[in-house]
Amino acid sequence: MSSTSRRGFIKDTAAAGVGLLVANRVAAAADVRPATRTSKPLDILILGGTGYVGPYQVRAAIERGHRVTVFNRGRAQADLPNGVTHLRGDRSIEKLDLESLRGKRWDAAIDNAQTDPRWVTQTAQLLKDSVGYYLYVSTTGVYAPYSDPGFITEARMPRLTDNDQGETKTYGVIKALSEIENTKVFGARAINVRPNFIVGPEDPKARFPYWPMRYAAGGEILVPGTPDDHVQFADVRDLTAFMMHLIEQGTTGTFNIAGEDDITMQRFQDALAVAVPSKHALTWIPDVAFLRANRVGTLIPWVAPSRTPDGVRYGQNYINSDKAVAAGLRYRPMTDTMRDTLVWWNRLPDAQRRAYEFGLDAARERAALAAWRGRSGAGR
Numbered sequence: 001m002s003s004t005s006r007r008g009f010i011k012d013t014a015a016a017g018v019g020l021l022v023a024n025r026v027a028a029a030a031d032v033r034p035a036t037r038t039s040k041p042l043d044i045l046i047l048g049g050t051g052y053v054g055p056y057q058v059r060a061a062i063e064r065g066h067r068v069t070v071f072n073r074g075r076a077q078a079d080l081p082n083g084v085t086h087l088r089g090d091r092s093i094e095k096l097d098l099e100s101l102r103g104k105r106w107d108a109a110i111d112n113a114q115t116d117p118r119w120v121t122q123t124a125q126l127l128k129d130s131v132g133y134y135l136y137v138s139t140t141g142v143y144a145p146y147s148d149p150g151f152i153t154e155a156r157m158p159r160l161t162d163n164d165q166g167e168t169k170t171y172g173v174i175k176a177l178s179e180i181e182n183t184k185v186f187g188a189r190a191i192n193v194r195p196n197f198i199v200g201p202e203d204p205k206a207r208f209p210y211w212p213m214r215y216a217a218g219g220e221i222l223v224p225g226t227p228d229d230h231v232q233f234a235d236v237r238d239l240t241a242f243m244m245h246l247i248e249q250g251t252t253g254t255f256n257i258a259g260e261d262d263i264t265m266q267r268f269q270d271a272l273a274v275a276v277p278s279k280h281a282l283t284w285i286p287d288v289a290f291l292r293a294n295r296v297g298t299l300i301p302w303v304a305p306s307r308t309p310d311g312v313r314y315g316q317n318y319i320n321s322d323k324a325v326a327a328g329l330r331y332r333p334m335t336d337t338m339r340d341t342l343v344w345w346n347r348l349p350d351a352q353r354r355a356y357e358f359g360l361d362a363a364r365e366r367a368a369l370a371a372w373r374g375r376s377g378a379g380r
């Protein structure tokens, strides 16, 4: 779908409302690919594996009948299935120790590095003759600052420096350079996946869990932006199932995994109301300057879009993942992600919940809503 026709499609679907939302979700549900044991079990090395995404990679691989080795320093604690092989070492430039990776073979490696492109250079070089495919977990942050209008496809060239001085310290640039290291060493055997916001149960970031939690609390809910602003996100389970699919199929190349590109903020709110029923009322605040002045910033997955002079939106949530979908990526219904995230959240010990600092707390929300009501003409 071209970006022009996609925009038309979004406008039409937004107008069609909740009925279409439900119909689309039912169709999507029928399309979700269950974890299946593959006919040929593979040996998969996961560099990392004990943070957030890593354990889901491990579980996705084991569920599909593969054998898994994780490599890390042994500091992070994760509940990994039995049968996983643990290798210890250190990828840091200062304490580099990759000895435990030598003399072994794997069908594929998954690299979760995000600190320094040299981490990728070192492991890719070491593993190039003992690993079939090298899958690097990159990010759509490679497109930052998302400054060109239109839906972003893989054809858009990432920035490779932060500034004219040639610095390379920002997240997106580190990830783009890491991708290049992978492709330099593994060539046609390199896979680079670029997720946008990764969400779902066990999310360590105080972002997406805000929304199901906020709906559960009910009352007057502040919703930033306008109903037809886009939001994009991918469930960690869909993302990691897709990684396994790429490895199993030997599908290489670079893939955006941003989430569906026709989810508006209105559809997101409609889905929340279905997933987390509560007595609530929405107050939309479209004025971004007002939001900022009242200390309401980005409420992921909502990010204030940029606009062209004629009002067409673009930015971080306008990324196209058609290539990944054509290669087998399937998204579960977003209501499942919302419900499962809330179930996980409700089971967290209080102390752990209190450690999350969300983009908005109850007091600031009340104050912003009161200020919005106090503006002349607002809400009338």
Ligand SMILES: NC(=O)c1ccc[n+]([C@@H]2O[C@H](COP(=O)([O-])OP(=O)(O)OC[C@H]3O[C@@H](n4cnc5c(N)ncnc54)[C@H](OP(=O)(O)O)[C@@H]3O)[C@@H](O)[C@H]2O)c1
Binding pocket: 047, 048, 049, 050, 051, 052, 053, 054, 055, 071, 072, 073, 074, 075, 076, 077, 089, 090, 091, 092, 111, 112, 113, 114, 137, 138, 139, 140, 194, 195, 196, 197, 198, 199, 205
């Ligand atoms: N969250 C999002 O929304 C999002 C979006 C786009 C992309 N991503 C990308 O997703 C990837 C997955 O991140 P994750 O943190 O969830 O991965 P993870 O693999 O689950 O966790 C990070 C791993 O790195 C290991 N590690 C850290 N320092 C190390 C060192 N010096 N030597 C060896 N191992 C080391 C940690 O174990 P030890 O500490 O025990 O060594 C841990 O196992 C990242 O590349 C991130 O950029 C995330």
